[in-house]
Amino acid sequence: MDEKYFPEKIEEKWQKRWEEEGAFFAVERDHSRTPFYCLEMLPYPSGFLHMGHVRNYSIGDALSWYKRLRGFNVLHPIGWDSFGQPAEQAAIKRGINPRDWTEDNINHMRGQLKRVGVSYDWRREMAAHTPEYYRWDQWFFLKMYERGVAYKKLSPVNWCPTCQTTLSNEQSSGGVCWRCGNPVEKKEIEQWFLRITDYAEQLLEDMREIEGGWPERVLTMQRNWIGRSAGAYVDFTIKDTEARVRVFTTRIDTIYGATAIVLAAEHPLLAELLADLPLKADVLKFVEHVRASARNRTNAGEEAEEKEGINTGLIAINPFNGEFLPVWVANYVLMDYGTGAVMSVPAHDERDFEFAQKYSLPVRRVIERISHEQESIEHDPTRADQSAAMEHAFSDYGLLVNSGEWSGKLSEDAIEEMARFAKDKNFGEEAVTYRLRDWGISRQRFWGAPIPIIYCNECGTVPVPEKDLPVRLPDHADFTGTGESPLAGVAEFVNTTCPKCGGAARRETDTMDTFVDSSWYFFRYCDPRNDSAPFDQERVTYWTPVSQYIGGIDHAVMHLLYTRFWTKVMRDIGLVPFNEPVKRLMTQGMVTNLVEGTNDWKRMSKSLGNGVDPDDMIAAYGADAVRLFVLFAAPPENELRWQETGIEGAVRFLRRVYGMVWRWRERLSDASETGAEEFSAAARALRRKTHQTIARITEDFEELHLNTSVAALMELSNALGDFGAEPQTAAGADAFAVREALESLVLMLTPFTPHVAEEMWESLGHEGGIIGGAALWPRADEELARKEDLEIPVQVNGKLRSRIRATPDTPEDVLRAAALADEKVQGFTNGREVVKVIVVPQRLVNIVVR
């Protein structure tokens, strides 16, 4: 230890030592310790670490260290989400091989991570772009294909013209590409899908298992995304035909108010019945018009277009009352939700109302608001006022009127009974629909895992046999970015033989969405070199589900939904025995910085010029100080505003602690505990602070309140400074109190500033290092933490008026008497009647006077 704090020197020393000792290796199947799986979202190897990464990994690292010091067997791994488009863009722009670009980036970022000193088990490092990994992506695909979870279909999908590939619904949320932010278009392409919709109900149901462990807003976002909606299907027969049109409604109770059936422009029934329509030409023209404007409507978040429609001339029959309803086509009915057809009830649906106003369709009221009067008075359905013109749809639940035999019922009851009736009569049934769509995983890109499928003219679609995996990406391709997968241009890749008949065949040239890679990577960490299975089940059962997952909120719906789905499929295949992959999730906030010349705090980015390079910060202040500041400046889930003065504060604090260790280092090793009676009041106070701090931080860690933990450490350090004892003159008991406080401080600093903590621990005379000695986390002694002398606030009528001194065991009546006798208190109670005295032992006294 030098007299002065040189972070560079210390950090290099300990990083080297940890590496040599394999200090952070997680031990397989160690049943003597409780496993703890601490996971951070794996980074995309863009080339450089940014502050968001540093924050993410500092949080995870603090928790990992803490758990280790508490005696857990901690798995703390890292890897690379190394497939994806930037590598291909680099290839196109600069003529570099995507693999070289990716691996150079990984090498550079690995070096940066090591300089931050994150305690990873580097033996388990994985990278998605290696055949050893993506082979198992392909293996999973085959398993899903076998089970019908993976399937191919032609359908309109999201197409990003900038990225030249299709995207899943999740990746084009809000109508923009998740990666480049540009508007997406619809395109009819044959694509591979994963049947995530089969798991919609489970994805909702199983949230119960993780509630409390996951942030509420993430669960809400997923719930919104899945978009469950319970209602009923009702079939309307088309007059003079055999055809039936099925609608979905959540308000079957309003069906007597239906005055039209409205179809989406793409509704298949139109094509079917068009030939016989007198209005055929007009309808076709309208349909084309709707499609064209849908294509043009690229801007996300745009206001809904004006409703437009056309009467087809077809007549539908309301199965409840036999009424004839005109069939319209309109732009406000979406083909990809429900059945692509709705019953239009203008009186009770705002959209239908608007449409009816425009085209003068009748508005018929069939639900009445329940007033308090009506609740008590026998309701007379004939009394309902129909003549009054409505200004808005009435979309609340209420009482049915003008609804035949159903009149007089409450909406809630009618919804249930009418659906049952429809089912009995065979023209409908209860139904649940979801907003969630199947996960389209085909990407027309090179830098991804090839989909292991072969097309044979004789045998059709043939899965690649398991023994032939991996289907390797070729080393070179022509990166033209023309909208077709570059793989299609690689003859030696495309041309193959059919595994079934041996004849000439072609490979699928699309690759998999990179979110496939990240859906199961953390299982692979448990057994990263396995070449006969994605992982060994026993190992995975030991470590997973993940104890604590940490990452950005941006993946609330994409990655975190996919990985939940993937886990359920793995469970169904028999690979894991649980439903949910992650017990606890923490979503860390953004790291922002002032944009020069403005007052806006924005996420650090190159394009805004407000980025801060972690390497520069580490060079200037040391990794420990950077980490300490990042963890102290805000609660982990909040936005973190970068302030260089804040990081200077962190360094100042570390220097102060370091200085204390330096001054005391030779005095403490033989300072041992003496009899309690030898401790001065000040020494007892210091010991109290020490044990209170231990208790507080231990508690904070369970909830990841890392900022308050750091504050507590600063308080302890301040208390040590205020204690005032000097190494040369301190009495034995005082030296012991200092030793206890300082050693606790150093140990509890480890999760935040591991390098300097190790250095200080060594200087205090401990051999073997902190990580070398297991389970060193200090233990709080409740007895010593207890206050011996309290200041009890005394209130008069709830207002603080005085304080009295007391010991924790002062009985109630003594406290009461002392409070009443207090001089200041008497100034407020004199001449008034004491009505009541509330005494909360150890807390306060409140005197109520009149």
Added chain:
RNA sequence: GCCGGAGUGAUGAAAUUGGUAUACAUAGCAGACUCAAAAUCUGCCGUCCGUCAAGGGCAUGGGGGUUCGAGUCCCCCCUCCGGCACCA
């Protein structure tokens, strides 16, 4: 519109879950050391009244309520952030 989260000093934020509001830090101010500056150290730092003081009034987005006592619980309202949205 629906769903979720949040509003506390100049700033980032604390508050043992109903019991002394503003811990810890940053910035600021004053002082010590210094030829000087930086660094370091000491003190002050919600707001108003009070000559300094002693002391008191008011303060946790606004209004009401429950309670001996409310930042915390209940009701109404406002604002901000996030998600979904012509979803039937």
